[in-house]
Amino acid sequence: MSGTLGIAVIGTGKMGADHVRRLDRRTAGARVAAVADLDGDRVKEIAAGLDGCAAFTDPHAALAAPGVEAVLVASPGPAHEEILLAAIERGLPVLCEKPLTPEPDGALRVMEAEQRAGRRLVQVGFMRRHDAEYEQLKALLATGALGRPLFLHCRHRNASSPSFFTSDMLISDSVVHEVDAARWLLDQEVTAVTVLSPAPSGAAPEGLRDPQLVLLETSGGAIVDVEIFVNCGFGYQVVCEAVGESGSARIGDGQSVLVQSAGRWGGEIAQDYTVRFADAYDRQVRRWVDATRRGRVTGPSAWDGYAAAAVSEAGLAARRTGTRTPVVLAPRPELYA
Amino acid sequence: MSGTLGIAVIGTGKMGADHVRRLDRRTAGARVAAVADLDGDRVKEIAAGLDGCAAFTDPHAALAAPGVEAVLVASPGPAHEEILLAAIERGLPVLCEKPLTPEPDGALRVMEAEQRAGRRLVQVGFMRRHDAEYEQLKALLATGALGRPLFLHCRHRNASSPSFFTSDMLISDSVVHEVDAARWLLDQEVTAVTVLSPAPSGAAPEGLRDPQLVLLETSGGAIVDVEIFVNCGFGYQVVCEAVGESGSARIGDGQSVLVQSAGRWGGEIAQDYTVRFADAYDRQVRRWVDATRRGRVTGPSAWDGYAAAAVSEAGLAARRTGTRTPVVLAPRPELYA
C-alpha cells in the first residue's frame, strides 16, 4: 500500500465539498485528483485550492482524468446510475452517497453491471455503520448477551427541514438511514412497512406530514418503529434502542458536558448531523480509502442500496394508502451473498 | 374533617392485604373498620391484627358493618360490578382497584347507578396518576412548553409474568395502565388501536404472545406506541416519552444511585411495581381518604374505567385480527363532563 490513492469527486455541492476537504485534510493516503460539477465556476474554485487537481463539468471526463484510481459520488441521486455504470465499466471502485439510486430498478441495473464485471466495486454511503456507537451496538447484539432482538425503537429528529423537503422524503431521505441500520444491526431483510401519521406539527411547513411513525417488520420477526420528525425544533437526534429477549441497549442520547445553571441541569443537543456523525463520515472515507488501496470493498454493497430503495418504495405506498405494505425483493445475486 | 374515616376493605389477597397495611400504618385519618374475603381464615387473621376491625366472608355484610363510611375494593375484577352497585346503593364512596369492570358493559351499568344516585362515588385505582413523575409530566404538558403532544412513546416491562398470564392480559391487564395514562396526560379519548407482534421471546412461556407493540390513535391526532413486554428479564420498567411540537420530556428511566465497579457504571433496576410505584399507591390512598373525608371525589371516575375497558376490548380485537380497530364509546354522561 504505497503511494496515495487518486480520487475523482463527482458533485461538489455541500456534501461533495465536504468530502473534498475530508480527503485532502483528514484522510492519510488519499488525494483528490479530479473534481466534477455542472457548476463550472464552483468546481474550478475547489480544484484551485488543491495540489494537482483537475476540474471538469463532465463527470465522465473526470473518471478518465490521469491519476484517477477511484471515485466518490456526491451528485444528486437521479444522476447516480449513469456515473456508477461508467465507473464499473472502467473498473473503478466507487463510494456512492446514498441513495444508491432513487428507485429499486436503477439499483438492480447497477448490480447487473457489477455482476458482469465479476466483482464488487460499489460501496454505499450509509455512514451510520461507521459510527462508534452503532458499532458498539452491533457488536453487543453479536455477542448474544441481549438474546434475539425483538424491537428496535428509533428516533430520528432534525431541528428543521430544508424548504424542498416533501412528505415522501421523510421516508426516502431520512428513514432510509434507519432502514439500512436496521438491516445491518439485525442482519435481516425488511418484509413489510406500516406508516402512522399524527396530526402534523404546527411547526412543520404547510402540507408536510411531519412527524410520522414508520413501522418495519423483518424477516426474523423483529419490529422496528421509527419516529421521524424533521421539524422537532430542539436539535438533531438519532436514538436507537435495541430490545432483546434478555436485555436492551440504547445509543444516541448519552451525555457529554453536564451543566448546572439557573435552576436546571443538562447540556446541549447537537444541531446538525455534521456534528453528531462527524467521526462516522471521516471513518467511512478513511476505511474506504484504506480498503481500496488494498483492492478490497468492505462497506455496504449495491445490494444494500437496492434493499433500502425497495423498502423506501414500499414505505411511500404504505404512507399513501395507510395500510401495511409488504416489501418484495428480487432474489439476492450470489455476488452479494 | 375530624375523626378518622372507617373503611371496609373488600378482598384481602396480595393487593388487598397491602392496602390494609397502608391504611393502618401509613394513612393518617383512616382506620380499617371491616375486611371481607371468601377465605375466612385469611380475613380473620388480618382483622385480628387491627384494632376494632370486623371480619366477613360476605362483602355485603362488610358494607353494612358499624362504622363503615367508605369502601376499598381489591377483589378480582369479575366481582367488582356487584359490590360497586351495592356501595353506590348505600351512598358509600369507593376506591376500586382497576379494572373497574372487565367489560365495558359492566362499567356502563356502574355509571348508570351513579347517575341514579345523582353523584360520583366511585374512584378507579389508576395509581399512575398519583406518581410524582407522571404528575410532573402532566404539569409540563399543561404549560404548553412542549407544544401540542404528537407522540407518547411508552415502555412497560416486567421481569417475568405470573403463570396465569395470557396474551390478552398483556393488553387488558398491563397496557390498560398506558391507556389511562395516555387519556389523562393528553386529555383525549383513544379512537383506534393497532397491535403488532414480533416473534415471541424465547423467554416467554410457550404460547404467550410476548412482547407486543400496541399503537393507539387519539381524538386529538396524537399517536401512542406501547411496548408491552412482560418477560423482559431485567426488571420492572415504565418509561414514557412525550414528544410535542417543540420538545420532548421523558420519565421513568432516571437514575438514583450510580455505582462504578468492575469495569462498569450503572445501577439497579427495580424488580417490581411495588418499588417503582410505592409512593404512588400511598399517595392515591392518602388523597382518596382526604377527599372522602371532605365529601369529594377527585380521582379517575367510572367514565375513565369505562373508557379503559372499551379501549381494552378494541385492543384485544386488534390483536386477534391483526388490523386497525376503531374504538367506539357511548356518549359521555353529563355527570362525567
Added chain:
Amino acid sequence: MSGTLGIAVIGTGKMGADHVRRLDRRTAGARVAAVADLDGDRVKEIAAGLDGCAAFTDPHAALAAPGVEAVLVASPGPAHEEILLAAIERGLPVLCEKPLTPEPDGALRVMEAEQRAGRRLVQVGFMRRHDAEYEQLKALLATGALGRPLFLHCRHRNASSPSFFTSDMLISDSVVHEVDAARWLLDQEVTAVTVLSPAPSGAAPEGLRDPQLVLLETSGGAIVDVEIFVNCGFGYQVVCEAVGESGSARIGDGQSVLVQSAGRWGGEIAQDYTVRFADAYDRQVRRWVDATRRGRVTGPSAWDGYAAAAVSEAGLAARRTGTRTPVVLAPRPELYA
C-alpha cells in the same frame, strides 16, 4: 401499639409548623397534643387548626400538658439544652432538631442527664439518615462490594443563603449534616478538620466566606471533602460519592424528568431542601413515632449530636486559623456504645 401518640411540639417557626402539619396530616398513629412558642398569637393560631391541641408560650407547660407522651423540639438551637433536660427529667422521648446543642459542652450535659435517667430518650433530627438514597448508599457500603471506603466526595449547595447566615454557619449549620452523614456512612469518628477557602463568590453577601472546602479525616483513615456553597445560584443540591477500594457509588445527582427543548436536554434542579428531603423528613417522623409507641429509640443519639458539635467546633477553629485542627472527643459513655 394501640391509641395515638400525644406529642408536644416546641417551637412553631418554619420548621416547627412544618412538623405540626406532618404529624397531623401525614403521620399515622400520632396527634399533636400541645404546641409551645414564645409568639403567643402564632401558637394559638396553629393550635386552633388542630383537634384537642393546647397552646402555650411556656414550653415547660406544654411538656406538662395532659396527653403529652413525647416531645418534638424545633425551637432555636440555644434553647435546646433546657427543654431537653426537662423532657429527660419527665421521662419523655424527644425528637430534637439539629443541632442537639450549639456547643459540645451542652451536649455532654444532655448525655449526663440521659445516663442518670438510665436510658436513651433523645433522638437528633439528622434527617439524611432517613433519605432513601443515603440508605441505599449505606447498605451498599455495608455489603463490602466497594471495599473499604477511602473518600467521600460531598457537594452541599443552596441556591442562596438567608440574610442572617455567617461564615461560621456554613460549617456549624450546613456541613454539620455531612459530618453526621459521614460518621454514619463510615461508622467512624472524625479526627481532624482542615478548611480551604477560595476567593468568595461575587454572588455571596459582602463578608461571607462562601464557598468553602472542608476536609475531614476519620478514625478509619478515610478522607471526606465537602464543598459547601450556600449561594451557588442554581438550586439545592446534596451529592455524595463514596469511593472504596474496588468501586464508587454516587447519590444526589440522578435524574427524573428529562426534557429536550430549545437545543438543550436536561431537567429541573430542586430549589429547596423541602423538596429534596421531603420524604426523609416524613420518614424520620414516622419512624420516630412508630419506635416511640413501641418504647424504643432507633435514630441518631445524643452522642451523635455531641460528636457533630465537637467536629463543628474544630471546623470553626480550622477555618479561622487556616490549619489542620484535631478533633478531641470525650470518652464514649457505655449508654451510647
Added chain:
Amino acid sequence: MSGTLGIAVIGTGKMGADHVRRLDRRTAGARVAAVADLDGDRVKEIAAGLDGCAAFTDPHAALAAPGVEAVLVASPGPAHEEILLAAIERGLPVLCEKPLTPEPDGALRVMEAEQRAGRRLVQVGFMRRHDAEYEQLKALLATGALGRPLFLHCRHRNASSPSFFTSDMLISDSVVHEVDAARWLLDQEVTAVTVLSPAPSGAAPEGLRDPQLVLLETSGGAIVDVEIFVNCGFGYQVVCEAVGESGSARIGDGQSVLVQSAGRWGGEIAQDYTVRFADAYDRQVRRWVDATRRGRVTGPSAWDGYAAAAVSEAGLAARRTGTRTPVVLAPRPELYA
C-alpha cells in the same frame, strides 16, 4: 502548505510507536522521515514498515537525517532536555511528550535556548487540551456563563498502576495532567499545594500511597482538588467539574451505550487512556502538523512545561511533609507572555 512534513520520531517505545502509526496512518500531510531508539532492532523493524524512513540509534543523527523538518520526542523524560536543546539549535519544531523535563531547572534551560533562538519551537504533549470535552469546558468558562471559577473538582483514576509506579509518580506523572489542565482552563498559575492521603487501598501494591487527594490553590483564588487513584480497579476515568459563581459544568462521566440487563442499567467504563483520549492524541498531532506546516506553534509551550514541573516539585514536597507548600515560579519570559 504543499508537500508533506518530514518528521523524526525520537523514542519508539509504546508511546513512540503509537505516534509513528498515528503520523503514518491517521495524519494527512505528514510522513515519518526518521526514527531513533536505543534499541536498534526495534527501530529497524519500525522503519521497515514505512516508506522512505531511516532508522537510527543516535537521536542526533535522526535530527540530521535528510528530509527531517520537525521532531516528535517520545523518549523517557530524563532524555528530553538534550534532544530538545539539539532540535532548538537546528531550528526544528518539536512536539515533546510530557514531562518537558523531570525537574524545573531543565525546563528553564530549554526556555533559555528558545529565547536565544528568538522564537518558540517547542510544544508540550499535554493532550487533554485537545480533548473535545475539555475544549467545550474551556469554551464554556470563557463565555462567563458560569461566572468566575471557584473550584475544579477532579477525579483521575486508573484501573491499576504499572509495577514501576511510585508514590511520587502519582503526582509527577498523573496529577501533572490536572496541573496543566487547571492552569489552562483557569488561565491562572498554581500558587500552593497540599496533599492528604487516606489509608492506602488494599488493592494498591505494598508501599504505594494510593490514593491521594491533591489540593491546588491558584493565583486567581480558585481551589482545585484532585483525587488521584491509580489502582481503583474499575477503569480509567478522568472527571472534571468546574464550579463557578453561577453554575457548574462537568465532563468525563457522560454515557454512550446504555445497557439494561440482569437487573441493572449501565454501561462500560473505558479501561485505558488510549480509549478515553484516542481522539485527543490524534487531534494533538494533526494540529501540530498543520500548525508546523504553516510555521506556527499553537500548543502548550515550554513555559507550560516548566510551570507543571514546578508545581509537581512542590507537590512532592507537600506529600512528604504533610503541609501546605507554596509554588515559586521564575519570572515569565516575554517570549511566553
